[in-house]
Amino acid sequence: MLNNYLPFTDSTKYQELQLVSYCLQNSEEWSCFKDVTTSLAITNYKLKQLIKNINATGLITIDIQNRQKSFIKISDTDPIDLQKITTHAALHSLKFKIFLHLFMNVASRTQEDLQKKEGISAATYFRSKNALFQSLGAEKVTMISTSEAEVRLLITNVLYMFKYDKLFNIAEVSGTIHTLTDILTSHLNLTSKQQEKFFYFCWVNYLRYRMGMTLLATDRKYFLAKDNLPEDLAFTEQLATLLPELSNSDLEIFQRFCLSFLNPQTTQPEKILL
Structure with missing residues (x-):
């Protein structure tokens, strides 16, 4: 699971997630400093910095116990806390911000705008961009370079993984999308x-x-392929409300794309396939 975060989180933030994951997966309540540093291939100094960074978020607390050896443990956490620390890692990673700039640049900001906002040079921008693409891998980069569908699927997976919904800020659009979901849920x-x-x-x-x-x-x-379900008409009408500028042909394509997205996730694919 951690590998999924790697392309979009900067080195230190990724190490913080590694540390949290290690502590949670350890069968013992307390983890020895030496075991942690060996497993994560980091120094004692780096480990202390990671603990300091994590505790500073206020989302998760890592306790330190000094006896003959130093030990650490994570205080009581729940899945919501873990999701918050994962989201925090992304929001504070330049690679994630560059990913959003490249693929979800709704405000049409320039590269220079991003550099100014983040206080970075062009060289830093391109280093992080190259690191992002290298982490994605040549095959994935080629796919998103030639397919808009692949781009949308990648963005969906990344935003959902980090539970990043700050761009979803139009109430009317959210309402229409909820209606679309309800229509499909009625038969899936x-x-x-x-x-x-x-x-x-x-x-x-x-x-x-x-x-x-x-x-x-x-x-x-x-x-x-489209099915002839009674729900199709209502679904198409809601799509037209969501994107009124699309032609009937484009609406049909989007509908089929939606069904394609949902098909692997449903237990009744025969209900939406011809």
């Missing part, structure tokens, strides 16, 4: 997590359309 066995991820997926598509990005002919392999 979607869990609450699947519904939540579909909410992210719809928002990503909405914002990419608003940025002038459209699905391409080369994306057709990602689209499922």
Whole structure:
């Protein structure tokens, strides 16, 4: 799971997540400094800095106990705290900010705008950008360079993974997307997590359309054939409300893309496939 965070988090933030993960997975309540530093390949000084950084967030507390040896443990945590520390790591990572700038630049800010906001040089920007692409891997970079569908799927996965929803700030759009989800849920066995991820997926598509990005002919392999369910008409009507500027053909493509996204996540794929 941690490897999924690597492309989008800076080195120190990733090490903080590694430390939290190590402590939680350790079968013993207390973890010895030496064991931790050996496992994470870091120095005692670096370990103390990571603990200081984590405690400073106020989201998770790592206690230190000094006996003949030094030990650490994480105080009581719950899944919400763990998600918050993961989100915090992304929000404070330059690679994640560059990812958003490249693929979800709704405000059309320039590279220079980002550099000024973050107080970084062009050289730092390009180093982090290159590190981001290298972490994604050549195959993934090629795929997102040639497929708008792949871009939208990647963005959805990344934003959902970090529970980053700051861009989803138009109440009317959220309301329409919730209605879309309700329509599909009425005949698909979607869990609450699947519904939540579909909410992210719809928002990503909405914002990419608003940025002038459209699905391409080369994306057709990602689209499922439409079924003739009664819900299709209501679903299409809601899509038209969400994106009134789309042609009937584009609306059908988006609908098929939605079904394609949901199909692997449902337990009743035969209900949406011809």
